[in-house]
Amino acid sequence: MPRDLPEAPALLRDIFGFDAFRPGQGEIVEAVADGQNTLAIMPTGGGKSLCFQLPALMRPGVTVVISPLIALMRDQVRGLREAGVAAGALTSANTEDETNAVWDQLRDGSLKLLYLAPERLASTGTQRMLAQAGVSLIAVDEAHCVSQWGHDFRPDYLRIGELRRALDVPLAAFTATADQETRDEIVTRLFDGVPPKSFLRGFDRPNIHLAFAPKDGPRAQILRFAAARKGRSGIVYCGTRAKTETLAQALREDGHPAVAYHGGMEPDQRRAVEDRFATEDGLIVVATVAFGMGVDKPDIRWVAHADLPKSIEAYYQEIGRAGRDGAPAETLTLFGADDIRLRRAQIDEGLAPSDRRAADHGRLNALLGLAEALGCRRRVLLGYFGETAEPCGNCDLCDSPPETFDGTDAVRKALSAALRTGESFGAGHLIDILTGNATDKVRQRGHDGLPTFGVGQELKRGEWQAVFRQIMGRDLMRPDPERHGALVMTEAALPVLRGEEQVELRRDAMDRARDRRPAVK
Numbered sequence: 001m002p003r004d005l006p007e008a009p010a011l012l013r014d015i016f017g018f019d020a021f022r023p024g025q026g027e028i029v030e031a032v033a034d035g036q037n038t039l040a041i042m043p044t045g046g047g048k049s050l051c052f053q054l055p056a057l058m059r060p061g062v063t064v065v066i067s068p069l070i071a072l073m074r075d076q077v078r079g080l081r082e083a084g085v086a087a088g089a090l091t092s093a094n095t096e097d098e099t100n101a102v103w104d105q106l107r108d109g110s111l112k113l114l115y116l117a118p119e120r121l122a123s124t125g126t127q128r129m130l131a132q133a134g135v136s137l138i139a140v141d142e143a144h145c146v147s148q149w150g151h152d153f154r155p156d157y158l159r160i161g162e163l164r165r166a167l168d169v170p171l172a173a174f175t176a177t178a179d180q181e182t183r184d185e186i187v188t189r190l191f192d193g194v195p196p197k198s199f200l201r202g203f204d205r206p207n208i209h210l211a212f213a214p215k216d217g218p219r220a221q222i223l224r225f226a227a228a229r230k231g232r233s234g235i236v237y238c239g240t241r242a243k244t245e246t247l248a249q250a251l252r253e254d255g256h257p258a259v260a261y262h263g264g265m266e267p268d269q270r271r272a273v274e275d276r277f278a279t280e281d282g283l284i285v286v287a288t289v290a291f292g293m294g295v296d297k298p299d300i301r302w303v304a305h306a307d308l309p310k311s312i313e314a315y316y317q318e319i320g321r322a323g324r325d326g327a328p329a330e331t332l333t334l335f336g337a338d339d340i341r342l343r344r345a346q347i348d349e350g351l352a353p354s355d356r357r358a359a360d361h362g363r364l365n366a367l368l369g370l371a372e373a374l375g376c377r378r379r380v381l382l383g384y385f386g387e388t389a390e391p392c393g394n395c396d397l398c399d400s401p402p403e404t405f406d407g408t409d410a411v412r413k414a415l416s417a418a419l420r421t422g423e424s425f426g427a428g429h430l431i432d433i434l435t436g437n438a439t440d441k442v443r444q445r446g447h448d449g450l451p452t453f454g455v456g457q458e459l460k461r462g463e464w465q466a467v468f469r470q471i472m473g474r475d476l477m478r479p480d481p482e483r484h485g486a487l488v489m490t491e492a493a494l495p496v497l498r499g500e501e502q503v504e505l506r507r508d509a510m511d512r513a514r515d516r517r518p519a520v521k
């Protein structure tokens with residue numbers, strides 16, 4: 001985000017509960033909040049509504065939202081109200097009380113978003129009311145409905161241009177329909193032919209190379225990655241403040257210019273790092289997610305994650321800081337079982353209501369799915385944001401496709417070990433059972449007498465850890481934070497247990513794990 005809109009990230013977090021913008025959202029929010037006429041084309045599911053809801057909170061007065069679907073409007077109004085935002089709708093589905101309440105809030109100037117069905121625009125009463133209501137923005141959802149040649153044509157949409165002229169306020173139009181004719185028609189009918197600021201770019205950033213790697217001596221992995229890019233500006237994101245300091249130190253010892261950056265530093269120290277990064281070639285900033293809001297350096301050549309980000313949105317936003325100039329840029333994201341445990345625990349220990357927590361787990365799952373992807377990562381990533389893509393040729397999995405094998409048998413053994421022990425133990429103990437390792441704890445609990453005891457001796461301990469990591473990555477089991485991370489099965493595990501679904505596992509994860517000494521538990 002630009003420096004002049006400091007409240008956007010706070011609103012994003014506090015009102016909407018998101019930790020990062022989705023691809024494209026930040027730029028659109030900036031333009032709309034700034035009062036520019038805008039046309040944004042985003043794929044369905046890309047997060048359009050936020051692009052007018054957030055600016056509505058940043059602008060004075062009320063934002064009028066025109067949308068063709070009453071159910072959708074009511075949904076959004078309910079969501080906004082639950083988040084504490086003064087929003088209302090005027091539609092044919094309103095009760096009289098609802099309508100009166102909206103009028104009252106309009107009159108006393110407290111309403112921030114007014115959803116309006118397009119047919120309302122035909123009424124002179126509505127127009128008079130809007131002229132007096134202090135409207136500062138018109139947002140048009142599904143703007144392609146203005147196209148007479150499209151199949152969604154809504155004649156009342158033709159009145160929107162008139163409304164814009166009458167109120168003389170900026171207009172932001174949104175649609176998922178990207179063809180040139182529709183776009184031209186939107187510009188003609190909504191903007192009187194004066195081209196608005198347009199966001200027609202898809203989400204893809206094809207110049208950014210995508211890569212993930214399981215943690216295997218993470219500090220050395222980051223140092224190797226940086227060494228191969230010596231002299232080029234980069235960012236290393238870390239999960240903790242302490243780690244930014246130690247990793248920056250290690251990079252300096254390796255001969256790189258590197259500085260730490262985190263929210264615990266004094267504002268003027270932080271500003272100094274930002275300024276140095278902007279002006280100095282080849283500097284490495286080792287930072288927490290606090291670094292990024294004011295950073296618009298176009299030639300950041302690489303971004304590495306020393307720890308797994310917290311969601312697929314956060315991941316995309318953070319790697320998206322690389323290569324803004326369009327020249328090739330590289331990324332590497334490390335992940336390990338500890339990251340997964342930590343991120344899950346953070347979500348569960350947060351104060352968010354349960355449906356938001358479930359959504360957060362979903363966004364983390366999406367990132368883990370990307371980490372353990374079996375095919376082109378860009379395809380998986382763009383798929384999550386609603387775009388389809390061909391294999392990209394610019395990710396580690398396109399470079400060298402992973403070998404997979406049918407891991408159903410191993411996964412079922414792991415699941416049944418958890419089931420037979422009452423879903424009360426973590427991976428370490430379950431692996432002891434599977435490999436027939438009669439530790440004190442195993443014997444005390446009588447787990448050496450279980451039918452699952454020793455059924456997994458065909459895999460080494462490290463390989464079982466790889467299996468468990470992939471199980472967690474696919475959300476077949478989750479650690480229960482209230483019981484010291486005991487692994488509990490999810491719904492998704494049931495078809496696997498019942499033999500209705502197979503699970504492909506990555507061979508490379510197993511190979512890497514095979515010859516390593518057992519991890520100390």
Ligand code: ADP
Binds near residue numbers: 042046313
């Ligand atoms: P559309 O573009 O289809 O109108 P929506 O605005 O309904 O999409 O958003 C689609 C989904 O994406 C919603 O569930 C919304 O909560 C979610 N979403 C939007 N923005 C973000 C974000 N920055 N981070 C996480 N989730 C988001």
Ligand code: ZN
Binds near residue numbers: 376391396398
């Ligand atoms: Zn690819």
